[in-house]
Amino acid sequence: MASMANEIKILSGSSHPELAKLISDRLGIHIAKTMSLMHSNQETSVTIGESVRDEDVFIIQSTPPGDINNALMELLIMIHACRAASSRRITAVLPNFPYARQDKKDRSRAPISARLVANMLQTAGCSRASSAFR
Template sequence: MNEIKLLSGNSHPVLAKLVANWLGIDIAKTMCLNYSNQETSVSIGESVRDEDVFILQSTSPGDINDGLMELLIMIHACRTASARRITAILPNYPCK
């Protein structure tokens, strides 16, 4: 039986914790690093194989590009790890 996995980027960890508490689940262990050369690295610390993954990531506060790239890299990491379904949750949608 597949479970729900909630992943959170660096944008709103407090909101992710509130959502996880409301759902009665834990936030999956992830590490998002931003290097000085503007590269972003994401590693997922637990298996998401055959799971329904929800990624809570906003494009603010901060640079829209950084938040969006972090989200896309997290999606790629989940896809590579054979997640069953991946749903991105953006509390606010970027527009300029």
């Protein structure tokens, strides 16, 4: 029987590697190798440096003020890369859910942006998102 550590991979986005380190240390699991690059035209490129095939993947990504859209795009690309690499399940761990303030329609013709973000996570391949820390 395989140990749980062999079935779980923790990946860290570039927005808060310290948080990912704290979580991985607490669980006793190393952080999988990833590389994120921001190109000169502001496009994000992500490479997963080890196999995530048939693994439960947890991607730790914060959305810091002033950089929400870049962090969100990096997260979506990481999710998509894991899905393309045949991960079993992909969970996005978000200390704060992007666009959560826009979770309901407050005037006519206004978008529900939080729903859009949730739909993008699902379309990218995310199985679930966790944004509650206590």
